[in-house]
Amino acid sequence: MLSQLTVQHFAIVKFLELDFRQGMTTITGETGAGKSIAIDALGLCLGDRADISMIRQGTDKAEVSARFNLSDTPNALIWLQNNDLENSLSDNPNECLLRRTITREGRSRAYINSTPVPLSQLKSLGQLLVNIHGQHAHQSLLRNDIQLSIIDEYADHQQLLQKVKDTYQGCHFLKKQLKQQQLSQQEKQARKQLLEYQIVELNEFALAENEFSEIESEHKRLANSGALIENTQMSLNLLSDSEEVDALSLLQKSISLIESQVQHDEKLSVIVDSLQEAVIQIEEAGYELRQYAEKLELDPEEFEQLEYRLSQAMTLSRKHQVQPEMLYSFHQKLSKEYQQLNNSEAEIEQLTIELENAQKNYAKHAKKLSQSRQRYAKELSKKITESIQKLNMEDGQFHVLITQNESNNLSPLGIDNIEFQVAANAGQGLQNLGKVASGGELSRISLAIQVIISQRVSTPTLIFDEVDVGISGATAAVVGNLLRKLGESTQIFCVTHLPQVAGNGHQQMIVNKKSDGKTTNTNMQLLDSTERIQELARLLGGDVITEHTLANAKDLLIA
Template sequence: MLTHLSIRNFAVVKTLDIEFNLGMTAVTGETGAGKSISVDALGLCLGDRADSGMVRTGAEKAEVSASFDISKLPAALSWLEQHELADDHDVLIRRVISSEGRSKAFINGTPVPLQQLKSLGFYLLSIHGQHAHQQILKNDHQLHLLDQYAEHQKLINSVSEHYQTLRNQQKQYQALLEGQQQRDDRSQLLSYQIVELDEFALAEGEFIELELEHKKLSHSQTLLEQSQISFHQLYEAEEFNALSAVQNSLDRLTELQQHDASLTPIVTMLTEASIQIEEASTELRAYTEQLEIDPMRMQNVEARYSQALDLARKHNVQPETLYDLHQELSQEYQDLVQDDSLLDGLKEQLQVLETEYRAVAQKLNISRQKAAKSFAKQVEQHIHKMNMADAEFTITVKHDEFGTPHKLGLDHISFMVSTNKGQAQDKLEKVVSGGELSRIGLAIQVISSSNNQVATMIFDEVDSGISGSTASVVGELLRKLGTSTQVICVTHLPQVAARAHNQMFVTKFSDKKTTETHMICLKENERIKELARLLAGDTLTESAIANAKELLQISNS
């Protein structure tokens, strides 16, 4: 529950500290005194947008802070622990706004982003403004109120999860479907290219071997002739050959080295040279013997080599990468075929997922139908007490079995009402007046709020357009709600204020230079005077005071 609110240099408030108690607290005051400033300040603590206009004139910054006792709010305590912001069973929210419009937010002294304020505020309090009744005219808000009353969040989550799964699958299917023509065109091209490459069937590394063999065969005649000449000069020539020349020199120097030992290294080198020449000659003879001039082989190699070059030019790649290209195109083609197969599989999966979605949406509809009857009955009972004795209120829940899936299901919700006997029911905006809408809206808020998990509820002049005996009923409703929830109600109605367990008075003071707003907690005799003012105006008569005493006595009996 809200325990303390501190405001510094906010709007017309210079300094304000307010302690709050359990039960229902009424906030009253003169028109324009700033009764709603506390509500606006709490809104900032919940993450509302801040601007420089909120800073009191002449001040550098505005600051608002709110303290809450969360000992009986396990969800709020769990949130704080999860975000490592817990501090026993209390929480302090602080918001600072500079005169330039910049703002900072703190939870238990730790700086936090505004989104965290909003997230935590959901567990702490709810604010119902004077324009909240207009929201009830909107179908999406009506659906929200009904779901809140039904307390079937697990069903809503299930529908939402099924919807998201279905939606993701639909996006994937649509993406594949939109690219199908492009894939078909690409597949046809790849099919032609792959058939051509398959027929050529170039093996890995084959082009390098082809290139080497082509070069060899192209120069085979020259290779043969020059190899034979070299062999002849090295080994076979009778008049002179390299081997006999080296051996002759070796023989002469071998005899001479006994006269000069320095010739020994030369003899060694010539010996090795003789051996090398002889081995080279043997190898060269073998080479010339196996070297064949095969015109047919040359023709075959020439044809395959030329075809490889042509295919490489056709595909705009280097000939040595032609094999890799063949593998890449084949893999791409297989992927495209797989995508088409996946498309068929996704279509079948979509049908299954949509069936499952519609099944859980049907369960949600059944729950809403049941809750709608109970909710409508309670609303009708409440508005009968608020001078709408002949009103009939129902909630229609139409299930579109074949409708487009939505994360909230397939239901269309309408609040229907007739305010007079014999009058056909129709949608709220077509039937009710402003005052009737206020009464219906207040009844709906009180009923739906009773299912809220928050400990503090704030009603900011939600009783506008209501007076007389109806106001007494409204006060009774809010007081009843205050027995289980902390209720803070900004009101101008004495019948509502008298029902409160506590009452605060807002007044405005001006010294002709500046204006300040103050809020004080009223004692019983002060409450009587304030109720008398609400009843009779600024001039307090004995009759008004007597009426105020009686009203307060009846309200608290």
């Protein structure tokens, strides 16, 4: 529950510190006194949008803090634990302090238990602590999305809705992917046809890796085979095969001459060894050269084939605008791209299957949600009918009509269309709420719904900001009794201008506005029993309070 609210330099409030109790607290005051300012300040503390116009004139910063006792709010305590925001500074671990500041520069800061937090976290926690029903709630009641949210809130469809939203997101993602694939499919098809032509041509040529370098090298060898044979033979003759004089015979002759002189000088033996090694080298070189020469042959047919393949490679190189030595890797690249395009077609087929399965999954969860809505709609229709009949619509009937959307457009909220219908008088058929309900009837229906919904949700604090607009007389007394009964189990704040409602509060606060001609300040204070009677009398009779109005006020005040 909300235990304390501190407001500083907010709107026309200079400073305000309010302590609150359990039960129903009614808030009254003159028109324009600022009865809703405290609620606006609390809304800011719960994560509402900040605006520099909220800062009191002549000051640089507005600050609002709200203290809560979470003894009866286990969900909020769990949330704080999960987000590491427990209150470690207070002796009471069940206490939680929310704070919000706004500066003239437009900066807004939020704090939970003195820890700076993003606004999203403040909103998330705030939804567990306070539920505010505004004075224009009856107008939004005509919107279909609001009507649907009322059913879902009453039925506690959070998990079912999340399932539908999750499966919707899955369908939406797959549909988007499939559309992107299909949009580019024409371009891919044209590219695939070109690749098919290019790959067939390259497949026929079938150039192997590094083959071009080998072809080029072998072609060069065969092109020069005549000169190779001639020069190889001449070299062999010079080395060892000449019938007259060659290097080998000259070396051998030189060795014989020097060996004959070794006996005269032992130093010549080293030279003999060197010359003998040279003989061995020449003999080995001659052997290898002879082997090479024997393999050399002029093969015009092989040369012609190599020349043709080299010419083809050069032609394909120019055609595809790549270096001839890159033809193999280019061929592999085109083949890989072609395979990817084939995979793209398979991917479209797979995405289509996945989308169909996702849509079936969505339909399953949406149908389950729809069935639950139908069940709770009957229950809620009955409760609202009973409630509005107590609110001076004796013959009123309320009905929630739910039909299934037959279009193929998926929605994260499911497959249901909703319409709130009402028959305000006996003998009238049910019609759309917006067509037949007057302003006062709409207010009563809205209030009945809010009270019923409030009894279903676990939010510990409920705020009703002039939700009794358009209600008066005996109906107002019923509304007061209704809210007081709700206040026995839930903390309620009710801003009202009706004495019949104000008198039902467990406690009552008054809002006063004062001005010295230069500045204006709004104040709010708790009334004792005598002051409450005076305030109720003012609400009954205006500025002139008589003994009669005081007597009526005493009758309205419920101890």
